[in-house]
Amino acid sequence: MVKSLYSKLAIALLGLFCLLGVSIVILTQVASDMYQQEVVQKLNRDLARQIAAQKNLMQDHQINQKGLKEIFHMLMVVNPSIEVYLLDPGGDILAYSAPPGKVKQDRIDLKPIKKWFEAGPVFPLTGDDPRNPGKKKVFSVARIPEQGVLQGYLYIILGGELFDSIVQKLKGSYIMQLSAWWLAASLLFVLAAGLLLFAYLTRRLRRLAVVMASVDLEQTAGQLQSIIPGDRVPGDEIDRLTVTFKQLVDRIQTQMERLKTADSLRRELVTNVSHDLRTPLATLKGYIETLYLKDKSLSADDRRHHLEIAIQHCERLSQLVNELFELAKLDSNEIQVRYEPFNLSELVHDVVQKFDLSAQEKQLSIQIDLDPGLPFVNADIAMIERVIENLLENAVRHTPVGGSIRLTLTPQNADIAVGVSDTGCGIPGEDLPFIFDRFYQRESTRTGQTGYSGLGLAIARRVLELHNKPIRVESTPGSGTTFTFLLSAHHPV
Numbered sequence: 001m002v003k004s005l006y007s008k009l010a011i012a013l014l015g016l017f018c019l020l021g022v023s024i025v026i027l028t029q030v031a032s033d034m035y036q037q038e039v040v041q042k043l044n045r046d047l048a049r050q051i052a053a054q055k056n057l058m059q060d061h062q063i064n065q066k067g068l069k070e071i072f073h074m075l076m077v078v079n080p081s082i083e084v085y086l087l088d089p090g091g092d093i094l095a096y097s098a099p100p101g102k103v104k105q106d107r108i109d110l111k112p113i114k115k116w117f118e119a120g121p122v123f124p125l126t127g128d129d130p131r132n133p134g135k136k137k138v139f140s141v142a143r144i145p146e147q148g149v150l151q152g153y154l155y156i157i158l159g160g161e162l163f164d165s166i167v168q169k170l171k172g173s174y175i176m177q178l179s180a181w182w183l184a185a186s187l188l189f190v191l192a193a194g195l196l197l198f199a200y201l202t203r204r205l206r207r208l209a210v211v212m213a214s215v216d217l218e219q220t221a222g223q224l225q226s227i228i229p230g231d232r233v234p235g236d237e238i239d240r241l242t243v244t245f246k247q248l249v250d251r252i253q254t255q256m257e258r259l260k261t262a263d264s265l266r267r268e269l270v271t272n273v274s275h276d277l278r279t280p281l282a283t284l285k286g287y288i289e290t291l292y293l294k295d296k297s298l299s300a301d302d303r304r305h306h307l308e309i310a311i312q313h314c315e316r317l318s319q320l321v322n323e324l325f326e327l328a329k330l331d332s333n334e335i336q337v338r339y340e341p342f343n344l345s346e347l348v349h350d351v352v353q354k355f356d357l358s359a360q361e362k363q364l365s366i367q368i369d370l371d372p373g374l375p376f377v378n379a380d381i382a383m384i385e386r387v388i389e390n391l392l393e394n395a396v397r398h399t400p401v402g403g404s405i406r407l408t409l410t411p412q413n414a415d416i417a418v419g420v421s422d423t424g425c426g427i428p429g430e431d432l433p434f435i436f437d438r439f440y441q442r443e444s445t446r447t448g449q450t451g452y453s454g455l456g457l458a459i460a461r462r463v464l465e466l467h468n469k470p471i472r473v474e475s476t477p478g479s480g481t482t483f484t485f486l487l488s489a490h491h492p493v
Contacts, residue, residue: 048142390456
């Protein structure tokens, strides 16, 4: 069973060449016969007229038998392949140069004869063959007048039975056989060349089919690259098909990577939620159960204290859930960065105002140092506001009572450097590589700190990664910590 494209093309080509060979043989035979007839007729077109002019074939409206016999005898000697007929004006055969019984038709159609006498007849012109009814042959004809009146026609068949027999013998001659062999050899050569050409043209298509039949997403791209080199501009349909298939594989790979990332994020989210939500939920449950079981024995102050702690844990739980979903959206690229120019100084002042109350409760001073004439920055204003809030919240949380926090904005090449410094307890060197990991908390901060989820710094780093900007941290235990990141300055065209 033929399945491959090359096999189908080869069979189709073989069939076409067989049809072409038969057509060439038939057309060559027909053209050769017509050429031969045309040559014979043009060479002998005046034969009948010359004979009729030499001999008076009609006398007193009667056939000149003597003159007719002389013509028959002369033509049989000179050219025995021709056949001579004497016709009346209506086309009936009056006499002929043939043995008795050979002539099987007693009348000749006059339409070809009339065409003969038209101006510029188209050769070869064929007429009836009285010896072979229904068969047409080339002829020569002349009018036979007497005293200006048409008495009949001298009709000469130029290729008689003898001529046909000689032609048949010649068709089997060495020259004809050699021509046939040359024709067959030429067709076979062209067929072989066509098959080789098809094999060359379908080579890349076969390789592409093999690659498509055994798709391995990790190896397919390299295999396709070998089919269409990267330095060649795709031209034909196979190249375009290969490029399209490669793009499809690339898209599938990208989608698979996204699915793997999404699945990893889902698993991580479930793990984080189950791990980090357990503590506030357990605490919340404990205080609520205490209120339920000891409601009558607790004083009003104790009930109020328990409710305040429960509310704090609810707020912590709500913040944790919100930050978990926010981080999940950032990791899955559901939130797109919307770049726009804005005044960073105004944004910093607005964010600092949000922390005035919490800073006053801890007697903290927040200072803003910036260079005058700072240009606008080009970033997502909502995302950058979230980064500054998380860094300030972290500084307020870890700065002791009476400490200070400073925000600095300074130009740095084509960027604006944003710094958030505090005078807190600092971060040990062994903890610095992990502080941006989600849910990472130092041992000293894992107890007694409410409202701290361990996601603020992770969110800040992810936001800056989406902006293609790094964030750095420097810390000295006992002296404080400084976070620094860059934002691209906006330069109007």
